[in-house]
Amino acid sequence: MESNWKGIKEIISSTCHEVLGHKKHHHKEWIPIDTLDKIQERRNKKAVINTSRTRAEKAKAQAEYTVVNKQANSIRTDKRKYVEDLVMTAERLQEKET
Numbered sequence: 456m457e458s459n460w461k462g463i464k465e466i467i468s469s470t471c472h473e474v475l476g477h478k479k480h481h482h483k484e485w486i487p488i489d490t491l492d493k494i495q496e497r498r499n500k501k502a503v504i505n506t507s508r509t510r511a512e513k514a515k516a517q518a519e520y521t522v523v524n525k526q527a528n529s530i531r532t533d534k535r536k537y538v539e540d541l542v543m544t545a546e547r548l549q550e551k552e553t
Contacts, residue, residue: 485537486530493527
C-alpha cells in the first residue's frame with residue numbers, strides 16, 4: 456500500500472511540474488540585483504535570530520541584522536533614482552523631437 460501511494464504521489468507531482476512549471480520569482484525592474492542580494496542576506500540574518508538559542512547569540516545576531524536591515528532599506532532611494540532616470544530620458548526625447 457505504501458509503495459502504491461508513493462507511485463501515485465510521484466505521478467501527481469511530475470504532472471504538476473510539467474503543467475505548471477516551477478514558480479518563477481520576478482522582481483521589479485527598478486530593483487537592482489545588489490539590493491536583492493541585500494534583501495536575501497537580511498532574510499538569512501532574520502532566520503539566524505529566530506534559530507539562536509541563547510540570549511548572547513540572539514543579541515549578536517540582532518546587531519548584525521540591524522546593520523543589514525539599514526542597508527536593505529536603501530530600496531526607496533533605488534526607486535527614486537529609477538524614476539528620476541525615466542524622467543530625464545523622457546525630457547531628452549522630448550527635446551530631440553522639438
